[in-house]
Amino acid sequence: MHYRSEKLRLFEVPSNCMCITTYESLSGYVQQEEKYINDLDDSVRSLSLDSRGSLSPNLQIVTAKDVVLRRCGQTDVLPFEQCYPQSALQHCQKIGEGVYGEVFLYRNPKGGTSVMKVIPIEGDLIVNGEKQKKFEEILSEIVIAMELSNLRNNEKNTTTSFSQVQNVKCVQGVYPERLLDLWELYDETKGSENDSPQMFPPHQQYIVLELANGGDDLESYVFNNAQQAYAVFQQIACALAVAEAQLKFEHRDLHWGNVLINTVNKSKVLPFRLNGKEILVETNGVEATIIDFTLSRVEFDGVAIFYDLSLDDELFHAKGDYQFEIYRLMQKANGNMWQHFEPFSNILWLHYILDKAVTSAVRYKNPKSKIHLKYMAKLKKIKDEILAFRSVAEFVAESF
Ligand SMILES: Nc1ncnc2c1ncn2[C@@H]1O[C@H](COP(=O)(O)OP(=O)(O)O)[C@@H](O)[C@H]1O
Ligand SMILES: [Mg+2]
Known part of the structure; x- marks a missing residue:
């Protein structure tokens, strides 16, 4: 099920630059010629308003179209x-x-x-x-x-x-x-x-x-056994931890349609680095890719980019799958303030993925094998314990 919220917000994080702006309230964006955030990525920097929110003579108008074209490496459509x-x-x-x-x-x-x-x-x-x-x-x-x-x-x-x-x-x-x-x-x-x-x-x-x-989504992929589901879980956990550490990233919509799986050589090992520390994860023949950042949040050099889900009330009333409970749990965790970094949301999505893996919503070719039962028990144990962590970076640092 796909939900859409179109209220993009840019938010200046430092308290001395209190600046929240909605893109749609502006016909163009203002760019300060004297930049106060030097290392900020060009495209994002050009979208930040100065803290007074007022136009001064040395401001130039940069439209969202200009920024998109720049990201495309184009000067025109x-x-x-x-x-x-x-x-x-x-x-x-x-x-x-x-x-x-x-x-x-x-x-x-x-x-x-x-x-x-x-x-x-x-x-x-x-x-x-x-x-x-x-x-x-x-x-x-x-x-x-x-x-x-x-x-x-x-x-x-x-x-x-x-x-x-x-x-x-x-x-x-x-x-x-x-x-x-x-x-x-x-x-x-x-x-x-x-x-x-x-x-x-x-x-x-x-x-x-x-x-x-990236291959087929987790909903349609059929694993050999739970050892492969465990390998996918490990990859997603490490990826989220790395993105939390580097970009204060929350995915916010990591249901099983947004995790893709490719079949790879059984011996393939994936290298991750978390705050300089290398972590090697065995694929056991399955490589995961995370997609779809429509609802996601990142932050770099003091600017957060996110969708304001507080304006999307419908999202929080859906019932049925555990997926819909996760939106409400995320909202509870951040007090409906979606500009904030609350990495517990990533923990919630990992819990959801573990739930899919252990309730056999995820499909397995050999659900009776010894190896399957062994890894099923591992996944269940993690599922019981993971909600005690505040972020995936913390979970990975302690568990890997
Ligand atoms: N990199 C990719 N590799 C393979 N399939 C993809 C990839 N990106 C998207 N898809 C397929 O397209 C579908 C829709 O893409 P997605 O980015 O999730 O869009 P939406 O925001 O509309 O959900 C996915 O569920 C998946 O089946
Ligand atoms: Mg999707």
Whole structure:
């Protein structure tokens, strides 16, 4: 189930720069020429208001579109056809969908396969029952996805378990014929919950996120036994710990549709680094990737980026799965103040994943084997103990 809250907030964390602003209240952003936060990433810095919130003569207007284009490495929106010509889309397949867009697998120019998440933006048409995102609303997903992807190159806190961002493009034009055919094929074979992209006008704008292929989601993947579920749990825990330490990251929506699994060589080991300390995690043949940062929170150099879930009351009233209880538990933990860093939310999602693994909502090929029972017992023990930790970084530092 997908929930959307479109109230992006930027928040200056230091108390001397008390500054909360909503993007949608501004037609453009102001950038101070004399920068007071020197190391801050350019794109985010350009979105921070000065503490007085007033315009002074040396301010220049920077729009969210400018910042998105900069993150895309573009100076202007490019034609869809130019970025993704028909020939490049020949070996494409539709593999998934979300409320905000369609997800295709495609062969990249280097010969490997990548995932394209195509998100319509800025238009007036209602798509899949929702308003299209504006530049200022898509910006956080782009920035957060890129910062997490970049943790693979970070020295002190390192992980490769967040979806690898290969490219981000901002395009405009007719939805490619080939992708429309693939949409129809998916609808006929699997049934789509989305509106057909045929509805889009020829001048529609899109953001295309090109990501490494993370595999199948945890809901549909079938493990050999609980040892593999344990390996996935360890990878997710280490990834969250690393991102907490480096970016004060909370995922806030880590249900089993947002954890992907690739089958890999059984002997593959994944290196993590948490505050300079190396942690090696055995894959046991399964490699996990965390995706979907729509509701996530990060902070760097004093600026927090997050969605204000307090404005999304509906989210907290859903019933049924333990997933929906987690939103309420997160709200209780942070007092409905979503700008704050409350890493216990990541602990709650780990508890949810352990719950899925031990109640056999997650599927196993060999649930009677000795090794399965051994790791089932390990997972249950962790599930009983994990809520005593305040953050995943603390849990990992003590347990690994
Ligand atoms: N990197 C990826 N590799 C493989 N599949 C992906 C990837 N990213 C997204 N998907 C597929 O597309 C679906 C929707 O993507 P997601 O980022 O979760 O969007 P939404 O915000 O709409 O939920 C996922 O549930 C998954 O099936
Ligand atoms: Mg999702």
